[in-house]
Amino acid sequence: MNRLALALVLGVISIVSCAAQDVRDQRYHPVDPALVNPELLARRWSATWIGVPESSPYDYGVYHFRRTFNLDSAPSSFIVHVTADNRYELFVNGRRAGWGPARGDLNHWRYESFQIAPLLRPGKNVLAAVVWNFAQYAPEAQTTNQTGFLLQGNTESERVADTGTSWKCYRNPAYRPLHFTHTQMRGYFVVGPGDQVDARSYPWGWQSVEFDDFSWPGAQADSRGVGSPRGVRDAGNRWMLVPRSIPMMEETPERLAALRLASGIKVPSGFPERQVAVTIPANSKIRLILDQTRLTTAFPELLVSGGQGARISLGYAESLYSVGGRRGEKGNRNDVEGKEFVGYYDEFLTDGGSNRLFRPLWWRTYRYLELKIETRDQPLQIEDLRAVYVGYPFKMKARLVNDFSQITKFLEIGWRTARLCAHETYMDCPYYEQLQYAGDTRIQGLVSIFNSGDGRLLRNAIAQLDDSRTSEGLTLSRAPSRQQQYIPPFSLWWIGMLHDYWMYLDDPEFVRQTLPGVQAVLTYYAGFQKENGSLARMPFWNYADWAGEWQGGVPPVGEDGSSALLDLQLLMAYDWASTMEQALGSARLAEEYQKAATKLRATISKLYWDQGRQMFADTTAREHFAQFTNALAVLAGIVGESDARDIIHRILDDRTIVQATYYSRYYLNLAVIRVGEGNRYLDLLGEWEQMVEQGLTTWAERPAGASNPPRSDCHAWSAHPNIEFFRTILGIDSAAPGFKRVSVRPFLGKLNAVSGSIPHPKGEISVKLERRQGGLEAEVSLPQGVDGQFTWQGQSRALSSGKTTLKF
Known part of the structure; x- marks a missing residue:
């Protein structure tokens, strides 16, 4: 099975649909792979890419699309395949159905498959989407051709939903980009713009069935063609479509934990930990510093009423900066007094309406939120300030029990770091770059394998870096990326990443298919x-x-x-x-x-x-x-x-x-x-202890120094203790491709006893170790069909499937 065909299988298994309006309470319905039309990869689609007439497809813009149609009865299945450039959010009868596309490049442009039948009903139905193009302000990781939206019905019965001139469209004038420079952000910053939204120009309720779209013009069909799957002749509009191969992101509600500073107002007790209304008097200015108490990647959601003409700013920072110290000095991350807030932000200009919800188009990274509000002649009421955590849906399956509490703390921080740096791709850091670098990703992939056993994002990373290869033979240093940046040694670490994948995951065919890329890198170096x-x-x-x-x-x-x-x-x-x-x-x-x-x-x-x-x-x-x-x-x-x-x-x-x-x-x-x-x-691990002492809740990019001031507070290349606690202390490692043989060579160091387990392609490997009377007692359990070797202080013993008890 080739890579593209396998991606289809993986994609339809993992793509899901939301059946609840509130993003904080989603219920997903998996797409049955047997129901997906296989011809979607074998021929051009019937649906046409659409845009908005009289709008430049290359400029910044936020656009809405709607399609109204009738159904005689509620269908048992209604699958649609959706993508956009840059991104989209899809609603069905006013309820959020999904978002995407997963990041890729133009030659491998992802689309999602959604089962929306649970959201449809007899009679009138409305599909609605918001699509945005950040244009020159786009994140470095966001490749793009031009503004476009594409929705394809799965079979003839779903073709009524196909994008074309039957869809209506609207350019939203409420949005304006807020651009931030490297100087403003005190470091290389390429994650995209902030949003300024003027509620007075916003088409409130645009996604609902009842919304009146009579004045909206018909969508403009792309004259260069319909949806074109990769491998089907060519793509006149440059988007070569491939199915998404990773699951949809986890979205979990969370609340801010504490109010740290307030000026211009007395804040009611319970805010922001609970939903407590806060009234901002007319003609006043307030400033709040709110603390999540740990770093997060989330969509903040601000719900307000009244206050016509008020200006609201939401700022985001990993840490506050020391005032009067060296540029870039942060000090203890828990401290607020005597520090300044430096970060990017969004702005919301109110229209006086009730329950106006502001939510940025892209998620934000923060521990600290700075909320600034300036009201005019009317008071403004904050109904709620909450957030929705978002990230790749890794699950911690590894377990470690020991008599050294610091290890537990390190594992917690390392796992948080790894998760915040994993979304639709791995990311070096979520705050400043959100780029998938080969050198970083090799370590991140191993953290994923040892802690969760989920290799899908690593497989995706290997493929995306392979896809970035130039005719010379090198991969880009990072992929996807609009800028062609080369770090030749990272192409070598990419080979190491593929070797890791081969050793720890049972997927030899993918490795075999990727070997030509290895050959290309080494041919380049041989020159x-x-x-x-x-x-x-x-x-x-x-x-x-x-x-x-x-x-x-x-x-x-x-x-x-x-x-x-x-x-x-x-x-x-x-x-x-x-x-x-x-x-x-x-x-x-x-x-x-x-x-x-x-x-x-x-x-x-x-x-x-x-x-x-x-x-x-x-x-x-x-x-x-x-x-x-x-x-x-x-x-x-x-x-x-x-x-x-x-x-x-x-x-x-x-x-x-x-x-x-x-x-x-x-x-x-x-x-x-x-x-x-x-x-x-x-x-x-002394430097990791120092980070804990400095109040970091994730592992930083680099130590503070005169020539290299700290920048990112969350860099998953520093999360490698989450590998070694299992590979070194417990001693579990792969001794053969596909993890088909196991080596257990523990180093307890100062520990007297330790036990734990890690996921394995065939189940779980568990190890229990205890020092006794100068020796060691060990208990090892291996999955069926897996054997290996246990080594302790130069002595080796055989391990077989099931439980083995050893004494040294």
């Missing part, structure tokens, strides 16, 4: 290798880590172009590619990659080893040294076991070399464990 295998000076941004000593995160490069770190990453990619090709692809390529790896391994040892420092240097000049470089040298097997252990001891003790930051600490920790020093793991 830069010198006779000895070492890389010449590499183009583009060769980011490695946010070490303060490295300008732009790029490690030192010698005058001859030499870089140990770049050579080591290439070596590891050759090793991964060789094993995958040997098992799933070409034995000839496997041998070729292994020969390249053998040559490069010898060259690295010769070029970069410094006899005086007894560690590997960053360049052939042997003037610069780093923990990251030496960690990769250990992981790549440049030296034997004894020498590797000595290197790890030196780099952990030597503070004069460049220290690994949160991202590269993942690889440093792997190297420590590789040499048998896993008992030190818990002692290496």
Whole structure:
């Protein structure tokens, strides 16, 4: 089964429909795969892309579309397939039915399938959609062609719903974009604009059956064609359609936890924790700082009445900033006094109506909300201020019980970090970028596997990065992305990501189909290798880590172009590619990659080893040294076991070399464990303890430093303890592709007892460990058909399916 066909199966299983009007109380109805018309991937659709006449399809705009039709009776099934550019929200008879499309690129433009039969009724029915195009203000992750909306009925009986000139449309004049610069946001900021909404120009009730759309013009059909599935000849309008392959996002109601500051008003008790009305007097100005007490990604919902002409601003921040300190300094994230609010915001201009609901078009990231209101001649009443959490529907299935409470706290924070950085794609951070970088995503994918066992978003990420490949062979550093940014080492980490997927999830056919992309990356790199295998000076941004000593995160490069770190990453990619090709692809390529790896391994040892420092240097000049470089040298097997252990001891003790930051600490920790020093793991988490002490509720992007002030408070590349608590402390790891064999090699460190489990493709792996009288008692349970090996202090025992009890 090819990737596109499999996506159809996955998509229709996971796409659901909402059968309740209030987004905070959704009920979903799965689409039965047997009911989906298979011809949708085999021919062009009957539905036509539509837009709004006399509106530029390339400019910013928010648009509404409506289709009214009659049914003799309520149908048992009514499936529609929906997409838009940039995005849409669909309503059926006034009730919210879904939103999308899942992010992709023009060559792989996603559509959703919704079962809307439970929302239909005999007689008059109305489909309504809001579609927006953020144009030049769009998020960096939002690819786009032009404004457009497409809805296709599944079979002939549903064709009455097809988009075309029978739909009506309206350009909403109430919306204006609020653009924020990098300078305003104190860092690279590319998540899209804020919304300014003027309620006086808003068509209230536009999605309801009763709304009068008589004056709305007919929609304008795209003259360049109908919906075009990918693989069906061509797409005159550039959107090549593929079914969504990930589930719809989780949406869960939540309330703000606390009021921290108030000026200009006395706030009633209970607000905002409960729905308590707050009256803002006429001709007044107020300012509230509200605290969620933890970071979240959510749609805020503000419900107000009266107050004609009032101006409301809702601002969003991960943390408040210290006043008078270094630029970008945040201090303790729990502190409010003596700090300033810096963040993006939305604005709502009221019309005096009752129960006016403001909800931004896209979700927001915040711990702190700044609510500013200026009223005119009428008082304004806040009926409610609430939110709807949104994120990929991961479920924590792993379990860990131990006698060290800090681990439980770290797991909670790490899981929150991972979840807030996972939506329709993985995201480096939810506040500033919302971009799916290969280097970040490799770690995020492993967190997902060890904590939830859900590999769908990882599979999606691997495919999207593969789809981003250029003719040269590199993937983009991040995908989807409007800007073509290249970080060549991230294409190598993408190979590592595919290898991880192969080892931990049982999906060899997908890996096999992706191997040509691996070949393309390595062919690109081969063009830069010198006779000895070492890389010449590499183009583009060769980011490695946010070490303060490295300008732009790029490690030192010698005058001859030499870089140990770049050579080591290439070596590891050759090793991964060789094993995958040997098992799933070409034995000839496997041998070729292994020969390249053998040559490069010898060259690295010769070029970069410094006899005086007894560690590997960053360049052939042997003037610069780093923990990251030496960690990769250990992981790549440049030296034997004894020498590797000595290197790890030196780099952990030597503070004069460049220290690994949160991202590269993942690889440093792997190297420590590789040499048998896993008992030190818990002692290496001091910087994570410091983050807790500083009031962070998610893990930050990088340590605070003079050259690299903290930016993102939520970066999932720092959540790797959520891997190692299970892989290192419990010791559970894959020993064969598809997790078909298990290795259990625990390192308890300071713990006396620990037990837990992780999800497995065939069920669950559970481990229970307890120190007794200088030894260890272990109980391991493996799924049916899975065996493995348990190793403790150099002793190994066989593990079989079911429960095994061991004593050492």
